[in-house]
Amino acid sequence: MDEIFRCDVLAGKIRVGVIGAGFIVKFAHLPSLKILSSRFEVKVVFSKSIENAKIAALEYSVPEATDDWRSIVRRSDVDAVIIATPNYTHKTIAVEAARAGKHILLEKPVALRLKDAVEIVKECEKAGVKLLVAHCLRFWPEYVKVRELILSGTIGEPRVVRAYRLSLFPGKMWHKFMEFSGGVTVDLMIHDIDYSIWILGDVEEVYGVKLRVTGNTVDSPDHSAALLKFKSSAIAYLEASWAFPRGYPFTTYLEIAGSKGLLTVDNRTTQTITIYRNGVAESTAPLEIRAYVEQLKAFAEWIDRDVKPPIDPWEAVKALQVALAVLESSEKNAVVKISEVV
């Protein structure tokens, strides 16, 4: 395995149960666990479809598959769980996992309601388990590098931020419903919300708009834009969309103007590979998996050596609060103060 992925083997391997076998698990978590097999031992994978669970288990050499997530939480030979189920199930599973004493890597958003998010974090604190909410931009190479540049003062104090996250409809049934996914604002924009808070500090107030553009959703907005005003008096424009047409490549853009300079990074211009095959062009930067590996490594370091990861659970709660403020603003058509969102 590549040098950057190699870690020292400590006490023993962290025994993991993977709860969920959807896109992010197959694309990111299982491959990353395989890369980090010196730190993790995957015991079991769950999907509510047993066939799907078995396929994932076969593909990634996981010894067991199940369609009963509670059986994973109850297992004494599991130290930690990765929860990557639909957003609306996060709270129930995470709370039970915490009470069972499992460390948790929880996909974003932490939950769909603020009180659920608070409950998850408090339960983890009470149980003394580690909760890493997978705001993966905090591990994403260009986003990490941008933060380093900001912290080193390269562009002075940040003043104006722009961030896009533009994609097709993710295509799962639960994304179609607001009550299951939170819509594109809570599911997708939350990445850039969390990242901009990491860079700029707390948000003071927001204004947002949301739309249903395609017929793909039932009541979830599939396009959302927001203006954020930070306590530092910086401002940000964030846009997240599931409304782009078929064939559109997943696009991220980040720009930060500061008192002494400007930086921009655009994934449309930073791809290192393009493959033309069967009439389709596929562009990528192959190291994209690295972010998930780094995220899991941080999780392992936290569990094994108590090294704090770059995201505190309460920050994930904060990101959810801002996302909910954007939704509230778009419903009221008014500027919403974050302190008023409870």
Add this chain to the structure above:
Amino acid sequence: MSRVFRVVMVSFAHMHAYSYARVVKELEAEGKVVLEAIYDDNLERLRRVSELYKPKRVYGDFNRLLEEGGVDVAIVASENAKHVKYTIPLLDRGIHVLVEKPIATRLEDAELMVKTASRRGVKLQVAFVMRYHDASHYVLMRIRELGKIYSITSTNHGKCPFEWFIDPELAGGGAIMDHVVHVADLIRWYTGEEFEEVLAFTGRNIYPELRVEDNAILLGRLRNGAVFSIDCSWSRPVNWPTWGDVYMHIIGERGAIFLNAFNQNISVADEKGFKWVYYGPDADRNMIEDFLSVVERDEKPRASGIDGLRALEVVLAAYKSIREKRPVKILELYT
């Protein structure tokens, strides 16, 4: 163009005037126009540009220019707040005017300009040069294919222009007054829809010494419910490789269009550093030629005084929104 128009350039305060004068000189060389006169209230600048462009007559006194007349069309590129005081008397004397954007800094000034042109039956065109840029014009030709338009995200970034642009009285504001109107006009042009409502945030200034805002972002709605955003910030540093951008992405029911109008550049590194050298369309030339053709054929300008007024409404609604911290309807400007 069969007629040889006598052109007066009124003020070189706005840097675009130099490009307009360059076009006029090109057209003069082709026998299509004559640079009849230059007026400027800054006598040092007047001397400099007169030497550069060699008009037939030179005026430091606007009234004398008006008295002596002998011009057919005027290009007004003064400070924003002075547009009205030059444009009205020119229009009143039957002189067609191409005025730099924004049309004016106050609604009542813009309205008076529109009414005067209409009453006198002369052309008032606003220098919405993006209507003459090949790429942004191409969007107009293709946008129908998207069907219903849901969302338009746009930026018109630039470098801080300093000089009078940062004088609240002469400029009428900062980055919002300077940069919102180009893309606001494109949004109206593309959709055929009017603006309904605007919310704007401005942050702490990039240049703390300025008395005007140097950054702002607008988020709002058109009358048909489509959402739009405009980032008008002067956020490009002095040493950025190009002056700024005009960018849009438009989402419709049947697809999306991306516009990056000033993306045609050659990357150049020399002893002074790194920069982009633009090789895209000469929109200024297209615009001035069309203006003369509109006058010649007595047609409607591609970007009229009304278009200038509508774009100014967005600017003024944005300022009101910042003062009152709430979304502002365009109609509120008239109550």
